[in-house]
Amino acid sequence: MAESDAEVGRQIAMGLLRVVNKINQGRRTPRSYGAGPPMTMLEAEMCFLISHHSGVTGSELSQQLGVTRSAMSQTIAKLKQKGFVVEVPDPSDSKRKKLFVTPLGRRAADVADDYARAMASELFDTSRAELDSYLRLVSKWEAFLDAARDKW
Numbered sequence: 001m002a003e004s005d006a007e008v009g010r011q012i013a014m015g016l017l018r019v020v021n022k023i024n025q026g027r028r029t030p031r032s033y034g035a036g037p038p039m040t041m042l043e044a045e046m047c048f049l050i051s052h053h054s055g056v057t058g059s060e061l062s063q064q065l066g067v068t069r070s071a072m073s074q075t076i077a078k079l080k081q082k083g084f085v086v087e088v089p090d091p092s093d094s095k096r097k098k099l100f101v102t103p104l105g106r107r108a109a110d111v112a113d114d115y116a117r118a119m120a121s122e123l124f125d126t127s128r129a130e131l132d133s134y135l136r137l138v139s140k141w142e143a144f145l146d147a148a149r150d151k152w
Contacts, residue, residue: 016141033111036104037082044112046075047084047101051109055098057090084108 003011027045030038049064050056062072076099079085084105090096101109124131 033108036084036107039082039084039108039111041112041115042075043079043082043084044108044115046079047105047108048112048116050085050099051101051106054100057096057098059096061099079105 027042028040030040032038033044046061049061053060058072058076059069062069065072076085076087080087082104083102085099085101087097087099090098124134
């Protein structure tokens with residue numbers, strides 16, 4: 001018997017939830033990536049973002065990533081403690097701190113970049129129509145999560 005569209009949709013939703021859980025676990029588990037002290041993938045990703053937006057502030061990062069400033073502050077403190085980033089006072093506003101990666105942070109950023117490239121190669125080596133479908137899925141997923149945050 002063929003599965004209903006609703007059942008296939010439920011299976012997709014459950015699969016996405018499992019993937020999100022695995023991503024969350026993987027991003028928060030410290031590992032040695034050969035780029036200095038053990039780090040989480042989240043820390044490597046943060047180094048990647050900072051390296052590509054040199055001089056960004058923690059507040060700007062929290063807005064870009066949709067996380068609280070408190071969570072961002074905690075992550076930045078860990079990155080500074082491990083020697084991945086430095087904070088430099090903004091010459092035009094002493095309350096603002098600009099973030100820059102250190103050479104160690106650059107190596108951590110490379111780890112995140114390698115991971116993203118490997119994932120993209122594995123998942124998205126496909127047709128443009130399929131890529132457009134993935135993009136629609138991700139866009140709809142993000143819109144749902146934004147709406148759900150306000151509803152539930």
